[in-house]
Amino acid sequence: MAESEKILLVQTSFLGDLILTTPLLAEIRRRFPRALISVLCRRELRDVLAGDPEIHEVMTYDKRGPRGGWTGLWRMAQELRARGFDMALSVHKSLRTALLLFLAGIPLRVGFRQSAGWFLYHRRPRRAAARHDVERSLSLLSAVEIDPRTTKPALRVEVSAQVRADVERIFRACGIRGDGIIFGVNPGSVWATKRWTPEGYAALIGRLRESYGGEVLLFGGPDDREVVERILDLSNHGGTSLVGKIGLRELAGAIERCRVFITNDSGPMHVAVARGVPTAAIFCATTRELGFYPYSSNAVVIEKALSCRPCAPHGGLRCPLGTEDCMRLISAADVMRGVELLLNRDRRRDAGGVDSCFPLTLGV
Incomplete structure (x- = not known):
């Protein structure tokens, strides 16, 4: 051709x-x-x-x-x-x-x-x-008859100067200062069994604020408004909701402002990887063996080792066993450990350390 x-x-x-x-x-x-x-x-x-x-x-x-x-x-x-x-x-x-x-x-x-x-x-x-x-x-x-490069290819999502300016304007309107550490939290997913519990996210927000201060931004689409509001209520409004304030056009520009992005197995997880943001991915019903884990060495997968996982190729609308153990048994302390590993990895990289080629998996 x-x-x-x-x-x-x-x-x-x-x-x-x-x-x-x-x-x-x-x-x-x-x-x-x-x-x-x-x-x-x-x-x-x-x-x-x-x-x-x-x-x-x-x-x-x-x-x-x-x-x-x-x-x-x-x-x-x-x-x-x-x-x-x-x-x-x-x-x-x-x-x-x-x-x-x-x-x-x-x-x-x-x-x-x-x-x-x-x-x-x-x-x-x-x-x-x-x-x-x-x-x-x-x-x-x-x-x-194309031979791919031997180097690991990178995901890519472009962010224009205009989008960055729009994100800055939105942040100011929401009262987000951005002068300290920012954690991004994405509690949504298309599939219900991919979603970690609101109680877990609320407890995690409390730990993040206590250990690091800074700001916590909650991401989500229109369908995530209810769960985000519940997390804010449970966390005594320890974060700021971006639901309804940013669209897909601004998503990558907002995520790239985060020091660590904490997320379910979802589309925004891959956006964070594409923008080079350290990513703590919580895998509930799905497993990395399905092939959709964060394609980055600067990521951690937090999951519970259960014989019933995965229950479906993309997760399911409900737990087939009715236990929801894959979601319920992951604790805020487990996810916090993943966040701390990513922050420490950043420090090692600054000091000349070398990462592995794949995300670290924390079986809990």
Whole structure:
């Protein structure tokens, strides 16, 4: 394929999944420096890719909304066909994505062998279940004879000067001084069994304030408002809520202001990694073996060793056993230990220490 061709990457899943494909984008750009690279993602996530130097165009597909269904699939396929793409890569295993690219008539379609629509792809590398999702996505490159770099690729989310100015304005309006240490706390997740308890987060906030002072910022989307308010009540309002005050456009700019970001297994966890923020990730129903752990050496995974984990590939809406042990048995002291390890690791790095290549796991 000529270097000046048009290439499409399809990633229409959640926030974290989109961020985990940014190393793949960088590798495609390295191999095809003059290609026009487009990304097809969910409409509400397009701002996440704003300013990415590798991307020529961000297209959106509302696959489950009012423009979804078979009619929406056909319309999206015609829109892609009109763009005249020469190659498309899909990180999905769904029949819908394979059918979309087939109907778009893209002459070179690359997707995983395990896809339900494998027969609609021209080249079909195997998706290795035991690897990190970043590395699974990069394995698509083998089908187009691209050898990834041997160095560990980095996640990337751009933050513009304008976004930083907007975040500073929002912080001032919220009374956030920012002149001391800031801890970020993200208690939400799409899946209920990925969420650590409000009581645990409230106790953690108390420990952070007692040990370090500073400020605690609570992150979340509209669906997290209730849990954030409960945490604030339980912690005697020991933090400041950013729910409803920042959107996805400002999320990375706000997270990068944090000294440590404490989070459930969620999209904002990957945003923190992409911005180089030390990350304490609390894994409840999910495990790092699923391949979605923080792709960083400057991270800690806190989890409870239980034979019932993982109960589902993405967690579940409720605990199948009814015990919620994976959430309930992690204590504020366990998470605090992870935070302290990250802060001490920062000090060792400043002194010339060397980190491992993977996040540390604290089994508790």
